[in-house]
Amino acid sequence: MPAARPTIIIAGAGIGGLTASLALAAKGYRIVVLEQAERLEEAGAGLQLSPNASRILIGLGLRPAISAHAIVPEAVSIMSGPRGIELSRLPLTDAASSAANAPYWVVHRADLQAALVAQVNDHPDIELRLGTAFKDVANDEAEVVVGCGDGSSYRQEHAAALIGADGIWSSVRRQLFPDIKPGFSGRIAWRGIVEIERVHADLAPRCVQLWMGANAHLVIYPVTGGRQLNVVAITSGQWREPGWSAPAEAGEVLAQFMAPQWSEAARAIVQAVPQWRKWALFTLPQQIEWTGGPTALLGDAAHAMLPFAAQGAGMAIEDATVLASCLDGRSTDIPAALRRYADLRRPRVKRVQQTADQNGRIYHLSGPLAVSRDLVMRAMGGPRLLARQNWIYDWRA
Numbered sequence: 001m002p003a004a005r006p007t008i009i010i011a012g013a014g015i016g017g018l019t020a021s022l023a024l025a026a027k028g029y030r031i032v033v034l035e036q037a038e039r040l041e042e043a044g045a046g047l048q049l050s051p052n053a054s055r056i057l058i059g060l061g062l063r064p065a066i067s068a069h070a071i072v073p074e075a076v077s078i079m080s081g082p083r084g085i086e087l088s089r090l091p092l093t094d095a096a097s098s099a100a101n102a103p104y105w106v107v108h109r110a111d112l113q114a115a116l117v118a119q120v121n122d123h124p125d126i127e128l129r130l131g132t133a134f135k136d137v138a139n140d141e142a143e144v145v146v147g148c149g150d151g152s153s154y155r156q157e158h159a160a161a162l163i164g165a166d167g168i169w170s171s172v173r174r175q176l177f178p179d180i181k182p183g184f185s186g187r188i189a190w191r192g193i194v195e196i197e198r199v200h201a202d203l204a205p206r207c208v209q210l211w212m213g214a215n216a217h218l219v220i221y222p223v224t225g226g227r228q229l230n231v232v233a234i235t236s237g238q239w240r241e242p243g244w245s246a247p248a249e250a251g252e253v254l255a256q257f258m259a260p261q262w263s264e265a266a267r268a269i270v271q272a273v274p275q276w277r278k279w280a281l282f283t284l285p286q287q288i289e290w291t292g293g294p295t296a297l298l299g300d301a302a303h304a305m306l307p308f309a310a311q312g313a314g315m316a317i318e319d320a321t322v323l324a325s326c327l328d329g330r331s332t333d334i335p336a337a338l339r340r341y342a343d344l345r346r347p348r349v350k351r352v353q354q355t356a357d358q359n360g361r362i363y364h365l366s367g368p369l370a371v372s373r374d375l376v377m378r379a380m381g382g383p384r385l386l387a388r389q390n391w392i393y394d395w396r397a
Helices: 015-025 051-059 063-067 092-098 109-122 171-176 250-257 264-272 312-326 334-363 367-380 382-387
Strands: 007-011 030-035 046-049 075-080 086-091 105-108 126-130 133-139 144-149 155-159 161-164 183-195 208-213 216-223 228-236 245-248 276-283 295-297
Touching: 007 015, 007 144, 007 155, 015 030, 015 051, 015 109, 015 126, 015 312, 046 051, 046 109, 046 216, 046 312, 051 063, 051 312, 063 105, 063 109, 075 092, 075 382, 086 092, 086 367, 086 382, 105 109, 105 216, 105 228, 109 126, 133 161, 133 171, 144 161, 161 171, 171 295, 183 250, 208 334, 216 250, 216 264, 228 250, 228 264, 245 250, 250 264, 250 276, 295 334, 312 334, 367 382
Parallel strands: 007 030, 007 161, 030 126, 075 208, 161 295
Antiparallel strands: 046 105, 075 086, 133 144, 144 155, 183 228, 183 276, 208 216, 216 228, 245 276
């Protein structure tokens, strides 16, 4: 009789956790995914999957399910918020071809999650437990004992490892490192979806648009097969809400994009969105521990970053494949394998975080500095600007 497959428990059924479950199951593990939500319902928002991430998802067999809903934009169009003109155009089809046919996808988050869940549910070695929250963990060098349950039940599971993929407010991280807490970045994200017919044809982009302005920027791109536009506004501000996410009034958002600092074209897109939600953007210190014995953190639980490089989901997806390569099914020293995973990932994640921070400062310039930025971007041209991203897009595990 063959030996039983070792079990790995993953806390969190977000993009990182589900990707990790598929990658680890392919290495010969039995996977249990714990998710406290009774149903998986992603907020109405889109995301960008550059070739470094799409390549991994394609390798897991997800191309047909994702490409049925995703769009491959031709370019990123960098726009002047005050003037309403295009400053530069980065050709994304070149990025895809140079990345060995790994597309640059823009997709509704719910469509990506649905594709991952369908693949997980079809896998005989993965068990997705909805309505089951991670409660606690006892670590030793041989295994983990994970407490889980709902409001009225509690059980313990023995496993070879625990992976905390439960987001920036990670309960797993809080158990391991209670002194590490997220900090408010001073930035707020406003997100909304608008049916494309509500937007004038001249204003509805078929590519990714990045609008830059003083202390704020907009990112707009089509999702759901082009039927809707995803609109994200990032502004500076204070957060006074009791939680970290709250409904927002349309007037609140429009007040961040007043004329003459913002052109009528940019304001018209903001005005077209019927319903907004706002998120306080929190980050974690860059130098934190990712592992403790046979437990490790993944994605936002380890390295939440600002969205100025469009790599939040991408870094979690990369984490998942590197984790699986370190836990290759032959690993006898699980803690050492997890430390190797963390050591391999930290330098790249730190560089992406630093790039995102730098991008945020550039996007939000004002006055003469903004004029200089615009002149430099126009002079460099789209292909040269895009080439600065090659180290991100061309990555392979």
